[in-house]
Amino acid sequence: MRILYGVTGEGMGHATRSRVILEHLLSCGHRVQVVVSGRAHKFLTDRFAGRPNIAFHEIHGLHLDYTGNKLDVPGSVLSNLVEFPKGLFKNVGVYFRMDFEPQAVISDFESWAYLYGVNHFLPILSIDNMQVIDRCSHGPEVEASADFDLARAAVLSKLPGCRHYLITTFFHPPVAKERTTLVPPILRPEILAARREPGAHVTVYQTAKSNSALVPLLRSMPYEFRVYGMGREGEEGNVRLRAFSEKGFIDDLRTARAVLAGGGFSLMSECVNLRIPMYSVPLEKQFEQELNARYLAALGYGAWARHWQREPVERFLAEAPPFTSYVPKDNSETFAALDELLAAL
Numbered sequence: 001m002r003i004l005y006g007v008t009g010e011g012m013g014h015a016t017r018s019r020v021i022l023e024h025l026l027s028c029g030h031r032v033q034v035v036v037s038g039r040a041h042k043f044l045t046d047r048f049a050g051r052p053n054i055a056f057h058e059i060h061g062l063h064l065d066y067t068g069n070k071l072d073v074p075g076s077v078l079s080n081l082v083e084f085p086k087g088l089f090k091n092v093g094v095y096f097r098m099d100f101e102p103q104a105v106i107s108d109f110e111s112w113a114y115l116y117g118v119n120h121f122l123p124i125l126s127i128d129n130m131q132v133i134d135r136c137s138h139g140p141e142v143e144a145s146a147d148f149d150l151a152r153a154a155v156l157s158k159l160p161g162c163r164h165y166l167i168t169t170f171f172h173p174p175v176a177k178e179r180t181t182l183v184p185p186i187l188r189p190e191i192l193a194a195r196r197e198p199g200a201h202v203t204v205y206q207t208a209k210s211n212s213a214l215v216p217l218l219r220s221m222p223y224e225f226r227v228y229g230m231g232r233e234g235e236e237g238n239v240r241l242r243a244f245s246e247k248g249f250i251d252d253l254r255t256a257r258a259v260l261a262g263g264g265f266s267l268m269s270e271c272v273n274l275r276i277p278m279y280s281v282p283l284e285k286q287f288e289q290e291l292n293a294r295y296l297a298a299l300g301y302g303a304w305a306r307h308w309q310r311e312p313v314e315r316f317l318a319e320a321p322p323f324t325s326y327v328p329k330d331n332s333e334t335f336a337a338l339d340e341l342l343a344a345l
Contacts, residue, residue, distance in 0.1 A: 018044065021186065034057065
């Protein structure tokens with residue numbers, strides 16, 4: 001089958017997840033063309049360089065700006081508006097150069113491929129974690145907030161009317177809408193091959209480089225911290241700032257005493273699968289991250305807070321025991337569900 005695959009470039013979780021799905025599609029004999037934006041474009045083109053039956057088109061995508069540990073909503077809107085004319089020109093050019101004639105579309109929360117599918121009356125499948133906000137029920141304590149209503153409206157408007165929605169998740173709220181299937185987190189093979197060997201250090205991942213208060217906070221605690229995502233390298237007392245290295249990060253992850261991070265779904269899923277206690281401080285104004293963190297704590301896989309504060313972090317690191325309640329899963333269930341949907345098309 002000829003498949004058009006869309007990958008959003010905001011955050012690398014979509015790219016690492018899509019890499020796994022793309023590998024599976026190629027192994028099944030499908031021909032795939034991928035539209036992708038941002039850092040995800042380089043990541044995927046490097047991964048699939050020289051591979052037959054797959055091609056990539058770089059498109060312009062929306063991006064988010066941060067101040068401290070908070071999503072800068074006005075700044076994000078303004079910067080995207082400034083770049084809109086150039087981005088529109090680029091995306092229209094890709095549209096008219098597309099001569100692939102796909103038979104189906106798969107979108108990982110990406111709008112260009114979705115709109116192409118709608119315009120060409122193609123069946124569209126959604127594979128992402130975001131749709132859990134709209135297509136599942138989460139109880140009145142979550143759904144009563146204005147932030148939830150805003151997040152649900154945003155997700156609902158992103159990819160409406162798909163043929164089916166595969167939602168990758170480590171928690172299982174009741175499904176509220178038809179054509180929806182919950183599947184385990186999609187994990188890269190390096191994580192599936194990793195073996196848990198708890199050590200003394202704490203691994204830290206920070207999405208917002210502007211969170212300048214984090215390193216001083218870590219320096220005030222009696223642990224070795226290995227920090228990724230701050231955009232610089234070096235040692236500051238007990239804090240080791242590391243450049244990104246997939247191998248190095250996974251090794252620091254599997255041997256960590258615990259993990260401190262935001263509320264991003266991909267890293268959280270990797271921690272759950274490796275059974276590493278995680279302390280989550282979601283980015284403010286990112287309700288999807290807060291929802292992930294709430295379920296993480298409710299299921300006993302870690303803890304969460306709205307702000308970085310020394311006392312609760314230090315208490316978590318001192319007391320958090322390893323958990324054994326989660327049964328690690330591979331990608332076979334997700335692959336089977338996707339193959340069944342494609343066969344039905």
